[in-house]
Amino acid sequence: MRRVILTDKRWRRLLALLMAVCWAAPVTLGAHADVDARVAALDRQIAANLRNGELYLKRAELHRLHQDWDVALADYQRAEQLTPDLEVDFYRGRMWLDAGRLDLAKSALDHFLRIKPNHANALRVRARVLARRGDRLAAAADLSKALARLHKPTPDLYLERAQLLVSAGSAHIDGALRGIDQAIARFGPLVTLIQFAVDVETNRGHHMAALARIHTLPDVVKQLPTWMARRGDILLVAGHRKEAKVAYTAALTAIKRLPTQRRRTRAVVTLENRLRLLVTQAAY
């Protein structure tokens, strides 16, 4: 084994000094140095324009990225004093969430949303605050409001809401799945959405519903060995042993049809070994 560590020629003479600085500095020197440089630039702008609230808000956001909560807070307050319409409570709430101060985050966002109840980003951030406080239903409600107001919501947000509802208890599983269906209507049968629904249906013992969900996957996904095997797993748990064996055998056949290179990947080899065991050893 050989290892090469080279440095730019221009820096060779300074190598020893640079190395000393690097070893002595915090591990995130580069990141912090970048933020520090930008803070310094804003310091100069603020010094030249002490009444500009936007500059304080920009500097506060940099301090937030730097996790300098106290200094950020001071800049947020100054920004708010100078320019009251800067939506500072939203930024302040987001900072408190980053800092793990959930009560303060909720308070700031509650205040902000009382004034701007349709602010989708604030609703989304408050949902995460509420979720971390364990108030899953309220978090899901905030996400619902945010989703209704977003121009381009993502399937990830729909999944986040569904996960909150499922974790809130069995009474909310149907609601979670209705939300997933809304997402499927909007985005099409994404594998992420359907896999979630399959998992939920399987976990609550609704095996036929889980199989029906698998049936809605795009053909290119449904015909993957992994999904054929998943179908077999559900059939087996549901007591349909013969059908399970057929599914497992079909999965093995699909594996054999894969290009050699893909067939030899660790994931496929592991799956193939498991399927062989299931087909040959399980009592059907």
Added chain:
Amino acid sequence: MGIGCPPGLSGDPERARRRLLFCGLLPVIALLVAGCADSSSSDVKDLSDPASAPVISLTADPPSISANDFTDLNWSVTNAASCEASGAWSGRKALSDSETVGPLTQTSKFTLVCNGPGGSAAQSVTVTVTAAPPPPAITNFTPTSGPVDTTVTITGANFSGTTAVAFNRKVTSFTVDADTRIFATVPSGATTGGITVTTGAGTDTSGADFTVTTAPPGTKAGDNDGDGMADAWELAIGFDPSDGSDAGRDTDGDGFSNLEEFQAGTDPHDATDGKPPPQSVLRGPYLQQGTPTSVIIKWRTDHPTTSGIYYGTAADALTADTASDTVTTEHELLISNLQPDTRYYYKVGNFYSALVSSGSAYPFSTAPTPGTPKPTRIWVIGDSGTANDNARAVRDAYKGYTGARGTDLWLMLGDNAYGDGTDGQYQDAVFDMYPELLRQTPLWSTLGNHDGHTASSDTQTGPYYDIFTLPTNAEAGGLASGTEAYYSFDYANVHFICLNSYDIDRSPNGAMMTWLQNDLAATDRQWVIAFWHHPPYSKGSHDSDSESALRDMRENALPILESFDADLVLSGHSHSYERSFLIDGHYGRSDTLTAAMIRDGGDGRETSDGAYDKPGVAGIPNQGAIYAVAGSSGKNSGGPLNHPAMFISLNTLGSMVLDVTGNRLDAIFLDDAGSVQDQFTIIKGP
């Protein structure tokens, strides 16, 4: 630490000083707050007055909702010591608070009973739950066929509040004209199939299919009366899209016909807006989402206008076109029905002609048919967004290196525009830096932390998401992710995977990792190259042992990628070049790397230790991957540069160049002076 002082981090004296200053002020703030509390002491005395009963204010916002929706209850109480909820809610409540309740399925009464020294009081609010609105119902649509951009009138019922209209699941723009009528445009990429209308109450799909046809070259879609003015524009300004005679009229009497106003992008009802100056292209054109049969072209003009692209297989014979009637400065058109692996030429313009200022036609090539092992050159730059001489030197070094060979596609590894990824910074660091390559070669990007300062992957908003049009629905291969934050695409025999390491759930069971697992299972391309911003292994200006984003990607993405035998992982963030041995199964801190994890500890060079060989032998299911940090395309920031997984670590400006030919991948690190500072080769088995 003072009262309420936030928990801080250690190690930085300046930060500690600031924190001490702040914490020292907290007791003062606390005293001030206490003083404020004292000033209201008279209210406290009133509370103890036995004659004062509790006073409750309880409201619902909104007081009326649809079935299965939520509402906020807000209340404040004076003269009380405690409150209890009853009716549709329960439990002890604070004297002033708010609470979200729902989902409600029926009209519900919420009561708050409060007790104090002056007695008890109750207040109720009733939340009216109306039946869910009826679902949409499509009864007809016209025309029943047409090319992309055709305006389709959909008739039916319950269309108010429509949230989405789709042609065979391809979502499009639309206008709800009335509860019974929607105007929708056949979107780029739509295929023949049913039309779907979605409202909050449900979804309906037309019984008959809408047939998507190919517009003959030289014709414009969405102009049913053939008068030269687009249907959508005519509808928007109150003209009749079935009246072919209105194009020649001068409605506002300013000397320009309605057709001329349409072509110029001016208002035909405003006699004062005159004729606009000639259009100029301020940004681009640039290529996105190149596939074997299509490409998206985007550009910005100085004045709002319609959009057109004129193209053909010879620079002097642009015989085909595609156009949009939408008046905008931010132009985006998809050219489809192209031939794979074919060279085309194009000009941008408006609905009727190419812009004179667009100069000569620009060339571009479509991707080969997926799976075809065509020699492919890929340029890779990371953290390139400095817009300075460093970036220019790296660019020019590559330009000199590749010469007439050209580039098939290029990747940006994030932090494309410092410091915050604003639109202006993108103009300087991307559009003004690489205009030639942008015009000719599709660019694919991942989000960096600096891009993320002004963009949100949750909401798909911000300059990054405005500038890039990335696949959400497997438009260029791979599996649909539904989001531009992470996606995949194919080029020749390579499967590319772009992940988001900054502002998306990186957990093992999160949406992105679930998608990754399925996407990898579905590909049968020979090569797998993944890229994202935060490196799984680095000891440069960032440390993969201590930073959460880097650690998450290593622990959660790498096991999935390696289980499917990914070949190369590219990232940036550290402003250096670091390139690993051929390794497998290293998911811990740098000090947990073992010899067994190093599949090949050589340099990967055919002229010395030999290429990295991945023979695909049965029984050896994973052959290892190479991990490269290429984040020095705009600046170099040093660091220890001693990660044990790395064969080589350089504090040098530069970029990577990948050449994939059949079962062979050659990679180099090209410095800013045009010298090759590292090279390696991977050879794959059958």
